[in-house]
Amino acid sequence: MSQAPQNxxxxxxxxxxxxxxxxxNGSLAVPNGRDIVPTVNELLSLPFAIKVATRDWHPRxxxxxxxxxxxxENIAYVSKTIIIHPFDPSxxxxxxxxxxxxIQDTPGAQLLSELHRNRxxxxxxxxxxxxxxxxxxxTDPFHEAPFTSDxxxxxxxxxxxxxxxxxxxxxYIVGLAQDYCVxxxxxxxxxxxxxxxxxxxxxxxxxxxxxxxxxxRSMLEAGVRIVGMEGMEVAW
Ligand code: VGL
Ligand code: ZN
Numbered sequence: 001m002s003q004a005p006q007n008x009x010x011x012x013x014x015x016x017x018x019x020x021x022x023x024x025n026g027s028l029a030v031p032n033g034r035d036i037v038p039t040v041n042e043l044l045s046l047p048f049a050i051k052v053a054t055r056d057w058h059p060r061x062x063x064x065x066x067x068x069x070x071x072x073e074n075i076a077y078v079s080k081t082i083i084i085h086p087f088d089p090s091x092x093x094x095x096x097x098x099x100x101x102x103i104q105d106t107p108g109a110q111l112l113s114e115l116h117r118n119r120x121x122x123x124x125x126x127x128x129x130x131x132x133x134x135x136x137x138x139t140d141p142f143h144e145a146p147f148t149s150d151x152x153x154x155x156x157x158x159x160x161x162x163x164x165x166x167x168x169x170x171x172y173i174v175g176l177a178q179d180y181c182v183x184x185x186x187x188x189x190x191x192x193x194x195x196x197x198x199x200x201x202x203x204x205x206x207x208x209x210x211x212x213x214x215x216x217r218s219m220l221e222a223g224v225r226i227v228g229m230e231g232m233e234v235a236w
Contacts, residue, residue, distance in 0.1 A: 010049060010172060010234045010236060012046070014053040014054070015054050017112050018108070021177060022176070028101040030206050037114050040115060043172065044115075046234045047235070049166055052121065052122050055123060055126070095141070124137065135184035136187075137188070138188035172197045174198070174199050177203075177205055178211070183215040187222040190224050196224045199227055
């Protein structure tokens, strides 16, 4: 048993392990997405201080669905659009559009049934505001301060507050997809000051070659550590 660091209170973050992101029936199936479940379940059996799962949880009129945008340029499976901040039109960013996925309360939005859900302490739903995509489990894409709750704030995730209240120091991340929500969550986690790990057997990419590589590059650049299950220990 190795010595746990003095200041070590680890959280497990299981990102979007939902039917729509997995074969055989998911509307936005990540190749081999289901194959991460044994790793995720193994991690769920370890003594993390808190185990949180997120769900992508979109209303039917969500801005990230290509079908909600007029024009032939948006008929393609994945296309690009400009998203404008709901309260500040000078702030915009370009993002991809997707087939409808993870619509609230539909079968596709459910966590995989083979996931050991009884070991998950809390579920946090994200992407609930139809005006905003939300890849990161921490913040909206405009990176607003997560604790503001005035009427112009679009930050809706309870995760930053939860981790702060629990005194978490380290965050271990798995889930789907490596090149979208896992990547955005990991980069935000590091940005928020958590020592952040992505466990590579516990994630799969929409684009397993170029997407995976680019996501690893950007996560490493943000200070995220990419680790394997071998020797994984979270004693504290
Ligand atoms: C995701 C695309 C759209 C993800 C969510 O969970 O990685 N990707 N919405
Ligand atoms: Zn989504």
